[in-house]
Amino acid sequence: MKWDIDDVQKWPWHKHPPGLVNPDTGNSVQFNTGSWRSRRPALDLDKCSQCLVCYIYCPETSIQVQDRKVTGIDYDHCKGCGICAEECPRQAIALEDEAVQAG
Ligand code: SF4
Numbered sequence: 001m002k003w004d005i006d007d008v009q010k011w012p013w014h015k016h017p018p019g020l021v022n023p024d025t026g027n028s029v030q031f032n033t034g035s036w037r038s039r040r041p042a043l044d045l046d047k048c049s050q051c052l053v054c055y056i057y058c059p060e061t062s063i064q065v066q067d068r069k070v071t072g073i074d075y076d077h078c079k080g081c082g083i084c085a086e087e088c089p090r091q092a093i094a095l096e097d098e099a100v101q102a103g
């Protein structure tokens with residue numbers, strides 16, 4: 001099948017062909033995305049100002065928060081992307097090699 005996409009920028013949403021459909025949304029909690037992490041974020045709560053920027057940016061919702069305060073990191077689902085460390089204004093999160101932590 002060949003599509004004529006010359007005017008694709010003008011297509012309304014219903015003209016786009018369906019792509020992948022996930023019939024079981026929210027199932028990511030069942031998958032341990034932390035299992036393939038090579039680097040892990042180490043949190044230093046002494047430096048943390050509880051601004052929650054890391055919580056907002058984390059694509060895996062792996063920053064654990066209780067009573068509006070960061071309490072830790074969910075390493076079962078953290079994939080080690082490092083966005084939290086990059087965005088933290090207090091340098092309270094540092095990425096470390098997984099092997100260093102595990103050893
Ligand atoms: S971004 Fe940094 S300072 Fe802000 S809550 Fe997260 S660890 Fe703490």
Ligand code: SF4
Pocket residue numbers: 040041057058059060061062063073077078079080081082083084085
């Ligand atoms: S390294 Fe990535 S996935 Fe892990 S807590 Fe930070 S932002 Fe989330």
